[in-house]
Amino acid sequence: MKKFRNEYTKETLILPIILIIIWYIVCDVFQLIPSFMFPGPTDVANSFVRLAVSGKLFKDVFDTLYKVLFGMLLASVVGITFGIILGWSKRLETLCKLVISILRPIPPIAWIPFSIIWFGIGIGPAVFIIFMGCVFPILISTIDGVHRTDPVLIEAAESFGASNSQMLTEVIVPSSLPYIVSGLKVAIGIALMCTISGEMIGSSSGIGYMILTSTSLFDTGSTVVGMLVIGIIGIIFDYIFTKIQERIFW
Amino acid sequence: MTFEVENVSKTFVSGDSDEEVIALKDINLTIETGEFVSFVGPSGCGKTTTLRIIEGFEKPTEGTVKDDGELVTGPSNQRGFIFQNYSLFPWLNVIDNVIFGLNINGKPEKESKKRAMEYLKTVGLEDFAERYPSELSGGMKQRVAIIRSLINDSKSLLMDETFSALDIQTKHKLQNQILKICKEQKKTIIFVTHDIDEAVYLSDRIVVFSRRPGMVKKIFEIKMDHPRDRQCQEFEDLVSEVIEMIGEVEED
Known part of the structure; x- marks a missing residue:
């Protein structure tokens, strides 16, 4: 099977370094852009040190990660469970098909108004929006994984006398696992996006909240710190899931 | 008596044209316990379909299969299947x-x-x-x-061209192992193959299928002792006889 590689080498560092140098020259050396429009690297570094020393950054990162993982966990439990059931039963899949097809394209942030009405302010709305954003990719890839189970493997297990439940646990689930993990990998990206949107509206904590509030205080340095932190969290998750995929793609 | 295949027919409806294709017609076979039986025939003759029906992977359109007197309704761990x-x-x-x-x-x-x-x-x-x-x-x-x-x-083993992808040394080695196990444990073996040499080397009986619709054309009984000598006249004659029979089937 195909190998997943996302190795970062010295070459991958060249462009970021060039960009930072240009950025430094434009914003800090010649001050072509006022810092309330866009901060220079020095502003960003200062903001980073201030946020890191005060502990606010770690609190916000922790807060955001907590919501992401909580929302993902709920979405995984629901998405994988129903994915296996619907993948297994053609009849139930047909029954649910239209509902899923209509709900799926609704952008998760469209759920923001209801999430606030139902869950108020706090982690509730963000978790709900993450759930709505992640559950469909996980559901669809799980259904796909079940469908792609090699019929020869199912027949082999049948010829050993596997019961329906054994078929599920010993054949269907392990064989769908690579597809489920691919779904989770897609979902974690969506989860990050949803969290930030959710935090900008129905929340009083997290990186999204920090990004929004610092701009209104003209602290654009903190805004960029927040944005970069999200990017870095994204890379880390991507790396983790790629490692998992390497292990389970046989 | 292990397997009784009675009046088994199988009709497929081909997808695009709604045309009915008769894959198997009136297959009748009795296979005794401990017997080694090979199914041979031109491709598309339904020998694999027959094997799959005996296992229970597919249902016959008409007729029944019994394993030790019990009606086969689905796969069972009493019938091992090697793909x-x-x-x-x-x-x-x-x-x-x-x-x-x-x-x-x-x-x-x-x-x-x-x-x-x-x-x-x-x-x-x-x-x-x-x-x-x-x-x-x-x-x-x-x-x-x-x-x-x-x-x-399992009491029986159903093998679907199991050795076809192997190199000749491995093939010969595994053929001897299967034979030994079959005789020692009195397993019934049904073996689908394209390799006539293999069929003659292993089988107590060879069932030749005809094509479209798949029917039993002829059954060869082989009484030679094991291990069989591939070089001897009797062996070579049998191989050519079976090949000729399949050739005839192909021309029909």
């Missing part, structure tokens, strides 16, 4: 693949693994117990698939 290719579970290593059937049937794992190692030794794969199927060659995978079925002590 042509690629039937190992890719997420399990070799030894876990071999004990899959034993695990499913609730046998204690420690004992199963010990037995699995003995079986792996017989096919020279004891050093590969911890490897995954993706790390094995085609011939090695097939040897694992064969012992995975053998270890379950």
